[in-house]
Amino acid sequence: MNKSLLNSLYSAEDFKDTGYKLIDLLSDHIQNTTTGKNESTIRWNEPEKELNFWKNFLENGDEKDFFKEILNRTTHIHHPKYMGHQVAPTAPLTALTGMLSSILNNGMAVYEMGMSSNAIERIVTEKLCEKIGYDQHASGFLTSGGTLANLTALLSARKAKVEHDVWNEGSTESLGIMVCEEAHYCVDRAAKIMGLGEKGIIKVPSDENFAMDTDKMEACYKKAQSQGINIFAIVGSAPSTATGAHDNLEDIQKFAHKNNLWFHVDGAHGGAAIFSKKYKRLLKGIEDADSVVIDGHKMLFMPAITTALLFKENNNSRHTFSLRADYLMDAPEEDEWFNSGKKTFECTKNMMAIHWYIVLKLYGEEVFDEFITRQYDLAKDFAETISHEPNFELATEPMSNILCFRYIDDKLTLQELNMLNQSIRQQLLEEGEFYVVQTKLNGKHYLRTTLMNPFTTLEHLKLLLTNIKSKAEKLLIRKSN
Ligand SMILES: Cc1ncc(COP(=O)(O)O)c(C=O)c1O
Structure with missing residues (x-):
């Protein structure tokens, strides 16, 4: 490696310049995700297509687009409609300590x-x-x-x-x-x-x-x-x-x-x-x-x-x-x-x-209390809402902020219901507005939410149920035709 490359690798000026740009981009990201201004939590891409994108980017991409592309191609945990895996929407401050x-x-x-x-x-x-x-x-x-x-x-x-x-x-x-x-x-x-x-x-x-x-x-x-x-x-x-x-x-x-x-x-x-x-x-x-x-x-x-x-x-x-x-x-x-x-x-x-x-x-530790208490309370409110919905069933009453539920229809067999809930989840993923995950319990396929985000409200969760209902109805009409 020649000396000029090493000098450039350690350039404090370049670091400052790129760093400021990244901070600008990330603060916009935080603003646009936490407020839900960005429409999607995930822009789903098939693994092979993603691999090809990054192979091509290494050869032909513009390095100025690197940060932006990463943001476009990752799951937005700070979005209130993110309710998938148990990953913290990081306090921005901790990105700085990182x-x-x-x-x-x-x-x-x-x-x-x-x-x-x-x-x-x-x-x-x-x-x-x-x-x-x-x-x-x-x-x-x-x-x-x-x-x-x-x-x-x-x-x-x-x-x-x-x-x-x-x-x-x-x-x-x-x-x-x-x-x-x-x-x-x-x-x-x-x-x-x-x-x-x-x-x-x-x-x-x-x-x-x-x-x-x-x-x-x-x-x-x-x-x-x-x-x-x-x-x-x-x-x-x-x-x-x-x-x-x-x-x-x-x-x-x-x-x-x-x-x-x-x-x-x-x-x-x-x-x-x-x-x-x-x-x-x-x-x-x-x-x-x-x-x-x-x-x-x-x-x-x-x-x-x-x-x-x-x-x-x-x-x-x-x-x-x-x-x-x-x-x-x-x-x-x-x-x-x-x-x-x-x-x-x-x-x-x-x-x-x-x-x-x-x-x-x-x-102070109060911020942890406020967050955990809010998220656990929210799961209970969500469970209460689900219990009034004839087409939804809870796996069990939530004890924490993790909650599993599924769409039900008494005309369908267990296998049909499993396929239906699996298809709903796949459509949610590909659509990218909400991010939820899934699990199987006692042979039944459930949608699984973990309410990780302090910006998620009961209104967002009601919108999720409406979205799922509409997907289920369309899938069932398609099946009966
Ligand atoms: C109960 C429990 N234990 C352990 C783990 C693994 O933790 P980590 O992902 O930090 O390795 C998880 C992850 O989801 C978990 O839910």
């Missing part, structure tokens, strides 16, 4: 490479521990996503509860964890990564509301024990992903205590309700969990990806990954909160704590 992290690139594993961010991370995680209801023995850290945090928590559980040192010596014993069949797939994946195999993930059946049927825990446990499986942990979902149903954490905690199991709460989505005065009750029992996961990039306005993993006992977070890396850590066995790489799966990670900190500093 930029700060990207430029400074302080990887944080060791204190010298992240002095402020290690200190800030401690303050943020202490705040989260306090909100959970933990005492001064607790501690935590931030890591790259709920998937990784759940894996890390289960590794800590194994270290704490299994007598021999599996991390260093491996294991010939059959080990297992228990979790509701409705839990996020990453728990299953974590178990497989840990070598527990299919038999090592004991799925407790769900009840009629898609939460763990805690009456069945005992039988599942006994059966696994009789098969020679040493169960060391149980996971409660707060809530589970598909329906937003909260497991009864108090029941699970009592069961864990009785059987000396590690009690882990996957609160990736709804753990944020520790901030809601009204909905914190859903998390009763969380204060007794050995570990808790909360995603900042779901219900707390943060950009992907930032997840808190909190431990009731600091000691348990220290020994998960015992290693020697003499070039990085002087004293691997010492508890040095400021060398965060000792506790995290990652070596390099971004300065994710600064997003949390700046929101807390400028808006």
